[in-house]
Amino acid sequence: MRKTLRHAWIVARKDLLLEFRSRTAILSAVVFTALVLVIFEFGRDPTAIATLDLAPSILWVTFSFAAMLGLNRAFQAELENQALDGLLLAPVSRISLYWGKLLANLAFVAVVETVGLLLFTLFFNVPVGHILLPLVGVIALATTGFIAVGTLFSAMVIRTRFAELMLPVLLLPFLIPPLVGAVQVTAKLLAGRPLSEVGGWLRLLLAYDIVFVSLASILFPSTVTE
Amino acid sequence: MPDTMPQNGAYMVAAYIDAAVILLVYALFLFRRSRRSS
């Protein structure tokens, strides 16, 4: 178990170092996120619709894009460098490989989401300090859900025709439960509802994460074994 | 609640025809392909 985690960390580090050196993907992701928020800001009429009504949707559209960008970036890097083939030769278990990619993708998306959240509170004047912990919690839970399945599918989609189109098409149904849950919880949190009201959703998100991270870990080897 | 039965027979007809057409077309499609490959 410890060896798996250590190997996973090594795989993740390699991906993240590559990312850090070029920095293009993360910068463009951050800029894109800011752009989405700005468009929402200019598109709305604060006298017609209260910010709190729109806020959860705006936030989650932004985060969904961030997640897709993160997955695409990882995927582009693989396509260009055929890094996956190289990694398969390494004495690293397939599960470590999956966890490594998962961690790297999560780290990337986490950075973009952090910036997104900051910009969001700035642009829309929505106070989140009092609910920061549960908010970060739900963001983490939902994002893990997207990225867990997304990382698995990325590995498959590389070897297909129309690869860039396939990933979102295959992923769409899998984004629904975490997304619906996340938007609901965010809405309740921003509206100042007590945590007890969102218990059901949080449990659903957690169950989704546990089930799909486990399932993806079990299935990932099948996608890369010859 | 309406006192008389709502007049929505047209919907029923539409749905029944729609289902029948889809299933028949698919069946025909399968029949054709099965003759071609066997």
Place this chain on the structure above:
Amino acid sequence: MTLAQRGRWITGVALLLLAGVYVRALVFTPEEIHQGLAQKIFYVHAPAAWSAMLSMGLVGLSSILFLLVKDPRYDRFAAASAEVGTAFSVVMLTTGPIWGKTIWGTWWTWDARLTLTLFLFFLFLGYLLLRGAVTEPGLRARYSAVLGICGLVLLPFIHLSVYLFRTLHPAPIVLKPSAPSLPPEMLVTLLCSFGVFTLLYVGFVTLRYAIGDGGERDA
């Protein structure tokens, strides 16, 4: 008798029985006074949904067996079940809103059942697209199996999330949907329809399995 012939027979018989069910549902089953004639859509919509779910369940099961045993016949069966499931999904997805329009007044609402049918359809579609996009059979089989299993596991989550959503945001109801306790004639019609749709699934899958790669090479 070859498998294809058997498939044609079963399908033929099922289609004849379907005609029988149609007659029974339309002519010999009493009408529901509150919902009107449109309530009878239920006798087609619910069994189609059952067949679609059955298809997905067997895709998942077959996928698991394929990954465990690596027998290509399981992959072939999963592919057949997925295509058949798509056909039933289309029936489900078209009859659902038609019925929905009479109950809710709108063609679409994010009700648990309709939403599940939509995403089931997307799953089947994704599965078929993936198969179309991978040329090497061994790879195609493995990838499809992975997607099939994930899809199966996803279904309860979609149901739960929409159910949770709907209990907080009830859909507008113009007419109350059919009560759980059906009078005997309606129940018999419904059960007959379920039986026929199941037989239709068997027929279709047998045929599709018999066709096998012959069809997929064209894709």
